Amino acid sequence: xxxxxxxxxxxxxxxxxxxxxxxxxxxxxxxxxxxxFAHGDMVAASAFVGLTIYTQVMGQATSLIAVVVIFLLTxxxxxxxxxxLERVAYRPLREAPRLSAVVSALGASLIIQNGIMLIWxxxxxxxxxxxPQVYWDIGGVVISLIQVLILVLSLILMVSxxxxxxxxRIGAAIRASSxxxxxxxxxxxxxxxxxxxxxxxxxSLGAIGGLFIGLYYRGITFNMGWQYGLYAFIAAILGGxxxxxxxxxxxxxxxxxxxxxxxxxxxxWADAFTFILLIVILIVRPTGLLGERVAEKV
Amino acid sequence: xxxxxxxxxxxxxxxxxxxxxLLDPRWxxxxxxxLIFAVVALSQDIILGKxxxxxxxxxxxxxxxxxxxxxxxxHYGWPILATIPLAVLLPALFGIVLAAPIVHLRGDYxxxxxxxxxxxxxxxxxxxxxxxTGGPNGIFGLDPLSFFGTQLTSQLAVYYxxxxxxxxxxxxxxxxxxxxxxxALHYLREDHLAAESIGINTRVYKIFAFGLGAGIAxxxxxxxxxxYAAVSPEAFEFIVxxxxxxxxxxxxxxxxxxxxxxxxxxVLPEIFREFATxxxxxxxxxxxxxxxxxxxxxxxxxxxxxxxxxxxxxxxxA
Numbered sequence: 001x002x003x004x005x006x007x008x009x010x011x012x013x014x015x016x017x018x019x020x021x022x023x024x025x026x027x028x029x030x031x032x033x034x035x036x037f038a039h040g041d042m043v044a045a046s047a048f049v050g051l052t053i054y055t056q057v058m059g060q061a062t063s064l065i066a067v068v069v070i071f072l073l074t075x076x077x078x079x080x081x082x083x084x085l086e087r088v089a090y091r092p093l094r095e096a097p098r099l100s101a102v103v104s105a106l107g108a109s110l111i112i113q114n115g116i117m118l119i120w121x122x123x124x125x126x127x128x129x130x131x132p133q134v135y136w137d138i139g140g141v142v143i144s145l146i147q148v149l150i151l152v153l154s155l156i157l158m159v160s161x162x163x164x165x166x167x168x169r170i171g172a173a174i175r176a177s178s179x180x181x182x183x184x185x186x187x188x189x190x191x192x193x194x195x196x197x198x199x200x201x202x203x204s205l206g207a208i209g210g211l212f213i214g215l216y217y218r219g220i221t222f223n224m225g226w227q228y229g230l231y232a233f234i235a236a237i238l239g240g241x242x243x244x245x246x247x248x249x250x251x252x253x254x255x256x257x258x259x260x261x262x263x264x265x266x267x268x269w270a271d272a273f274t275f276i277l278l279i280v281i282l283i284v285r286p287t288g289l290l291g292e293r294v295a296e297k298v
Numbered sequence: 299x300x301x302x303x304x305x306x307x308x309x310x311x312x313x314x315x316x317x318x319x320l321l322d323p324r325w326x327x328x329x330x331x332x333l334i335f336a337v338v339a340l341s342q343d344i345i346l347g348k349x350x351x352x353x354x355x356x357x358x359x360x361x362x363x364x365x366x367x368x369x370x371x372x373h374y375g376w377p378i379l380a381t382i383p384l385a386v387l388l389p390a391l392f393g394i395v396l397a398a399p400i401v402h403l404r405g406d407y408x409x410x411x412x413x414x415x416x417x418x419x420x421x422x423x424x425x426x427x428x429x430x431t432g433g434p435n436g437i438f439g440l441d442p443l444s445f446f447g448t449q450l451t452s453q454l455a456v457y458y459x460x461x462x463x464x465x466x467x468x469x470x471x472x473x474x475x476x477x478x479x480x481x482a483l484h485y486l487r488e489d490h491l492a493a494e495s496i497g498i499n500t501r502v503y504k505i506f507a508f509g510l511g512a513g514i515a516x517x518x519x520x521x522x523x524x525x526y527a528a529v530s531p532e533a534f535e536f537i538v539x540x541x542x543x544x545x546x547x548x549x550x551x552x553x554x555x556x557x558x559x560x561x562x563x564x565v566l567p568e569i570f571r572e573f574a575t576x577x578x579x580x581x582x583x584x585x586x587x588x589x590x591x592x593x594x595x596x597x598x599x600x601x602x603x604x605x606x607x608x609x610x611x612x613x614x615x616a
Binding site: 112 | 352400403405406407409410411413417418421422424425536537540547575576578579583584585586589590
């Protein structure tokens with residue numbers, strides 16, 4: 001039972017990171033029908049950007065305000081990169097066959113991943129200890145302050161995103177663009193702006209996810225983006241790609257799945273089990289858990 | 299252009315045949331690497347370029363061939379050349395079994411699933427499943443090539459082994475293009491629905507392409523294991539698959555284009571050392587630019603030899 005509760009806590013932490021990153025995939029997919037393969041590398045880049053902001057801009061301060069500023073600055077930098085990415089790599093291909101855009105996304109992924117390597121070097125960097133190491137032992141289950149922080153902040157971000165998309169006029173425009181871009185244009189929605197907005201939201205959420213990954217795992221490498229990116233993408237498919245609550249649910253479920261595999265089987269097989277899960281979903285229920293039944297053919 | 303095509307192959311053949319005698323051992327090794335990766339890239343071209351399936355797990359079949367050779371040689375004492383039939387057939391069979399449930403998936407999903415296969419494969423190797431893969435260190439100390447009892451220890455022998463494999467691959471691809479299967483693949487890549495409606499069993503041909511590409515990659519794996527006398531999991535990580543994938547797309551799925559891509563990716567870094575760290579970066583830009591400016595690749599493939607007047611007529615008809 002102890003293992004179960006401990007892995008439940010770990011799984012929810014990992015799951016909320018997956019969910020934050022998965023939102024970036026699912027929102028871009030919803031509107032552009034494109035798997036943004038560069039998103040995972042954006043997440044990795046944000047951990048490095050956060051590291052540099054911490055050492056160069058903030059003078060290694062770890063006060064609460066400093067940490068908040070690091071998070072906001074990193075999110076802003078990544079949002080800018082996200083907009084540039086969309087302009088350079090995706091907008092010229094919007095009318096092209098969609099697989100051309102997929103290749104362009106893979107190219108962008110290689111550029112960002114190797115850009116990180118050229119700037120910060122190929123070795124693993126240690127992410128600063130921005131949050132004090134506080135642990136609570138609750139009946140044999142150890143929970144750290146970082147875990148609580150990641151879970152609570154992620155939930156707040158996800159709920160606010162959900163409310164934004166469901167309750168505001170701009171949110172309605174996002175939903176309209178993802179249902180039918182041409183119809184949305186005719187109704188006066190500026191689809192270009194919506195796409196830019198989606199890249200801003202997706203990249204900033206991914207940036208916060210990347211900082212969480214740095215905080216939680218400490219070691220960051222230039223090529224870690226593919227790993228977390230693929231996991232988050234699987235989470236998005238699990239929940240039903242294009243579906244925002246689906247990405248949140250999928251992220252949490254995948255996090256729990258991983259934690260339980262690591263707890264009860266072996267962490268050396270976690271990747272294998274996760275991809276087998278993906279293959280099974282794609283064969284049995286390609287629309288995911290919350291995907292609409294009449295989704296396009298995959 | 300026509301003259302170029304007529305003379306290019308004989309010139310390539312002669313140059314590659316006398317090349318190793320002009321090179322010192324280090325550059326011979328680079329030339330062997332070029333030949334091996336050219337074969338893998340061409341096998342990827344069958345799946346990705348000819349059949350249009352977004353396969354990003356080619357390193358799996360390449361690695362499988364290499365591991366089969368290594369396991370049979372080191373654990374069971376088979377001569378390297380005797381392992382070839384299994385190193386071709388097993389990856390081909392595996393490719394067919396893996397492809398069968400997933401070929402209907404759309405491009406980008408197929409891509410993610412094949413990445414998944416590749417990652418599972420590497421994890422299986424690292425965890426030493428069945429105790430035969432040697433874990434993270436792999437298997438080393440393979441025998442050199444031997445031909446009817448004669449040991450061929452020189453690097454030159456490996457070079458010509460690799461060269462024969464490349465010629466064999468080119469021959470298969472040339473015949474494929476002229477065959478019924480090649481035409482079927484061409485149609486189904488151009489227009490899936492139209493191909494189905496004129497009676498092409500697209501599913502069968504897609505699985506066929508997967509099997510053929512996997513078998514050829516397995517053969518390249520045997521040469522790879524021979525060259526290094528060793529195999530290890532990191533040589534078959536999925537980033538290697540990403541390389542072959544981008545080489546075929548940037549090269550434009552034609553033989554000169556693919557060979558050029560392999561040259562840029564694997565030989566240029568040896569000539570310009572600094573380029574080794576920049577190559578992925580450069581290839582990333584090449585992929586985006588190629589998709590925006592030349593969506594059919596830098597050196598686009600031309601299919602068959604259709605007389606000009608026929609092309610004009612069909613255009614007027616449409």
